[in-house]
Structures are given as C-alpha cells and as structure tokens.
Amino acid sequence: MLGWFHKLGSPKLFFEISTRWQNPITALSVLVIGGCAFWCLLFAPADYQQGHAVRIMYIHVPAAILAQSGYIFMALCSAVYLIWNIKLADWAAKSVAPLGASLSFLVLITGSIWGKPTWGAWWVWDARLTSTLVLLLLYLGMIALRGALEEKGTDGRACGILAIVGLVNIPIIKFSVDWWFTLHQPASFKLTEQPAMPLEMWLPLLIMVIGYYLFFFSVWIYRIRNEILIREKKTAWVKSWAGSS
Amino acid sequence: MGKELGGFQLRFDNIESFLWMDGVGLFVWSSYFITLAVLTLNLLIPYLKKKRIKKEIREASEN
C-alpha cells in the first residue's frame, strides 16, 4: 500500500501517466457535457410548476455537487500530504482550490438566475445558497493563505491543516445554516418539496454530473501538471520535456 | 408538442419557441452561457500557463 503510494507520489511518474490520460479525459468531458447540454435544452421535459426554467437545474446541481466533493477531495489530498509527506498530494490539493472556487461561484450565479423566475427574486437566503456562499469563502481563504505562505515554502502544511479543519466544519456549517433557515423561513415557494423526479429528468442530470466529474479531473490534471513543471523545473527530465516537443 | 427524434421527444416546435422558452429563455440561456464561459476559462487558464512555463523553462535552459 505504502509502496504503491510512494510510487504514484513520484511527480515524474504522475506526469508521464497523465500525459496519456489528460487529452482523452478532456475530450470525453467536453463531449459528455456538450452532448448532454443539448439533451437538457431540447429533449428534457419542462417542469409542471417551473416550466422551462428547470433546465437551469442541469448545470446548477452538478456544479454544486462538484464544488462540495471538490472540497472533500482537497481535504483528502491534504491529509495524504500531512500523513505521508508526499509533496504531490500537496500540489494536488493546491490544484483543487481555484477550480472549486470557480465552481461554487458558478453555483451561486446560476442559482440566483434560477431563483428569479422560480422564487421571483435574484437571491433568497435559502439554506443551500447560504452554505455554498460559505463554501466559496472557504475556498477563497484557502487561496489567500496559499498566496501569503507560498514564498516561505510552508504553505503546504498550513493549507492542509486549514482544509481539514474546514472539512470538519462543513457539516456543522451546513447543519447550522439549515437550522437558521427554518428559524427565519419566509413564506415562499420551496424547491425541495417537489415530487420525485421522473426518469427523463434525472437521467440527463446524472449524465451531466458524470460530465462535470470528468471535467473536474481534466482541469485538475492540467493544473497539477503545471505545478509539477514549476516545482521540478530544474530537473533534467523537465528540461528535456520542454526542449523536445 | 414537438416531434420525435430518435426516440426522444423534442420539446419545442420551432427555433423561436426554443429561444423564448415561455419567457424564461433569457434566464436559461444566460446561465448556460455563463457556465460555458466559466468552464472554458477553467480549461484555458491552465493551458496558457503551461505554454508560458514551457517557454520559460526552454529559455532558462538555453541560456
């Protein structure tokens, strides 16, 4: 187990393996998301209450799922770095932060655009939007800490610790925001009390989620490869890579 | 409404109704375009950065 970890923890090996994988994954993700977008826009049924506005769900919900699982993934990478001191895991965690921030930003934007035709307001202090806002703030804090510590070279451990603290806190934050929302619950239309989604709605949603996952990993691989190149720029193999192609 | 296309039910009669979407077209389309923009940027930024890094490494090793 450990041997396998350390082997995969070699930046060079990861770079070589990912060279083969990055383009197929990127192409596949673009294909899945693009194709599924057509499905969602043209063929998915309109909701009996929201009408065509429900089509926003297909890009909003996967982004929300990815923003959250991205944070968990980042915290896991950080834990691997802190426990086994594998530098690649730290770079992996670092590569998640901007991606996760952009996705949670996307969730908020599409959420508020979705809110206007359905709730009648651009923004509702709904439990899920609020906790996504906190998630965005956590990602931004992460990026800020990286920026501040990068020069000193101690960014990895501090960010790792912060990521894990955040992971412990996310359920608490989610729960407390839920509580807060029920305390202040406005009399408005609620999205959560829908009848079960029919197959022709959740199937494209599921495929879209898969597409987003593929996309997440392709961008993550791009970013982590850049990180490897920067950190290992003085090694022979990076120089020969830069010179060759 | 709409015609069948390979087993799928097409939900719009014509381009106009597809764009209009019963009045919510602006919301749906803008959110799709914003998503497109954010996702494209996510791919583009690391791609451009990689090109820059590569150039830097090459120049550094030539000097």
Add this chain to the structure above:
Amino acid sequence: MLEVEDLTCLRKGRALFSELSFSVRKGEILQVVGPNGSGKTTLIRTLVGLYTNFRGEINWNLSESPLFMGHRSGINDHMTVRENVEWLVSLNDQVFKPSQLDDVMKNLGLAKLESIFCADLSFGQKKKVSIAPFLLSDNLCWLMDEPFSGLDKNGVALLGKFFGDRMAEGGLIIFSSHQPVSIGGPLRSVVLS
C-alpha cells in the same frame, strides 16, 4: 551522548550542508564553526528537533531533553529579569532558591537588575539573562546557538569558564560560533563551509 550520521539539511530544495557525521560524548564540548549562511543555526535547530527537513540519523542517548538557547533570546520584554528567569527555569522543570538566583545574577554581573523590565536591558545583558537558566539547572547537556555573540570581554571569559566547569562535571555542550573561542579545556569542532 550524541551520534550524528550522514546528516544533510535541506532548505528550499537545496542542501545547506551534506553528509555530516560526528559524535559527542559526555565531558566533551563541540564547537560548530562556519561563515554566515553555512547552516550553523540550522544544524543546532536540527539537533534539538526544531528543524525536520533533513536526511540522515541523529541519535540522542540522554535521559532528559537538552537545554536550548536559540538565535532569538526567548526573553519577554514586558517581564522583569526575575520573571523571565523563573519562566525559563520552569520550562526545564527546575526549582531554585532566591539565594541561588542572587548568586547567579552576581556572577553574570546582573546584580540588582532583577526587577528591571527586560525591554530596558542592552543586547548583551539580555544574552546574560538567557544564560542564567543554564546556570540554575542540573541538566548538563547544553545546545546553544551563538552564545558568545553580544557578550563583552568579561562575559566571554565568564561563559568560557562555565563551559570548562560543566565539562569537568561530565557535561555535554554543543555551541555555534562564528569566531574562535577559547575555553578552559580541549575543544572539538565541526566546520561548515
């Protein structure tokens, strides 16, 4: 005793010094010499466990952790000399009688300064304050980073004498210095370049 084998300290991916091997026994004093930036401070900090980015082996064979004097004094400016010494000594699990403190203060040339705030002391005086807990302790293993810098001639001679005394009692002292120092006894050295 202490044994160090093939010690390499890395700083920002670069080796500060590499494959250093030496050993120190009880009753010996080891001086770490080298120009600025050669890694003296890092070596002392690595030995004491503060710096962990290294390869190689460090084996301590001691019953208690060594007394440490760092590059930064550890003296709090808003506390008096006595309060500072009491705190530093409590870190080492030692107790002392007031008369002992008086003696040490007199020895160090700090008599009557006990109730002065450390902010009002000169650099050399502060150095002496951070030496005081070493003299109040039974622990014979000392690790000091630049203990002589900032001391006047008398202070240097005094600390040299303390070193000699400890060595005679079977102490183990490792210190760094950028200038040659003479103490009352034989001195081994590790040179960093």
Add this chain to the structure above:
Amino acid sequence: MTFFKASIRRELINYHRKPSLVLNPLVFYGLVVFLSVIAVGPEKGQLVQVAPAFIWTAALLAILMSADGVFRNDYEDGSLELVVVSGKSLAVYVLAKTTAHWIVTVVPLVLLMPLLGITLFFDFRSIWVLCLGIVLVTPTLSILGAVGAAITLGLPRNGMLTFVLILPFYVPPLIFVTGMIQASQLGEAILPFVYWLLGIFFLAIALAPMVLIACLRMAAED
C-alpha cells in the same frame, strides 16, 4: 498543572503590563456598536430588533482581532521555540494562552453588557440572556481565533488574512447565539441553543489543540 499555572500567570502579567491589549478590543467593540446605532437610528422598536445583530458582529470582530496576537509575541522573541524544545505539553501551553485571552477579553465584555443593554432598550431578561450568550459563545470564538492566529503565525502582521480564514467558521456559533436572543425575545425556550453552543464548544476544545499544536510546531520550525 504547575506548567499551566506558570503559563497562565505569565500571560496575565503580560496583559497587565500592556493594558492596551485589554482596552483596545473593548473600545473597538463599543465603537462598532455605537456606529451601528447611528446607522440604524435611535428609534426604540427598530433598535431592539436589530441590536442583537450588531452586538454579536462587533463581539465576533473584537475577539478575532485580539486573538490574532496571542502567539505573535512568543513567536517573535523566541519563547515559542523554547517551549517546543523543552518537551512541555504544547496543549497545556495553548490552553493557558486561550484561557488567559478569554478571561481578559470576555470578562470586561460581560461587565459592559448591562450598560450596553440599557442604552439599547433591552429588558432585563434579554440582558441576562445576552450575558449568558457571551459566556457560552466566546470560548469557541477565542479558540477558533487562536487557530487563525496560529495558522498565519510567521507572516508579516496581516489581520485581514486571519479574518478571511476564520470568519466563515464563525457562522455556526453566530447562528446559534443570535437564535438564542431571538428566541428569548419571542418568549421561546432558549435551552436548545444552550446545548448547541455547548456542543460546538466541546467539539472545538477537543479538536483545536491538535490543530494548534501542529501549527505552532510548524511556526517554530522556520
């Protein structure tokens, strides 16, 4: 235990010698509340309704701001590395630090509270609940603030970063403590909120030492 006593004594001496460390957060707190009153307007009904909001926000900011410095002095003068090397329990050390910080920032705040409550037209029950809320929530805020201070230790003094990192974590305590005030104003039970605040506090005090120790060791390393 002796080490705890020695540490806490040292902390209190330090606060005693630098009263600005105690006074500044308090004055800051009063000023934020005062400015908020100016912004809201002096009308009684409105004030009673929104006053808990800015009372808590001000408390949060004041505590976080003062917590930012708890380890800084020890880090800069080298005491921190001496503590690390000495083999003394760092958990005891951070506990002493945060306890001292809590005592010197919160006790004055609680004493100030009745005064503030009267000027904001609170009834006695609300003032009592307010004090209870302060006592229950501030230990958590102190601990989380210490975590922020420890993570940013060794960086040039930059309070902003600590704020950006830690304020999101202040959301749950803030929700429960404001909920408590509102419940009491509506005449509902406040006990559930007390339980939640205690729960969060226990969680924080169980987990934070590990995080703090890791951060301090890291800071002592460079």
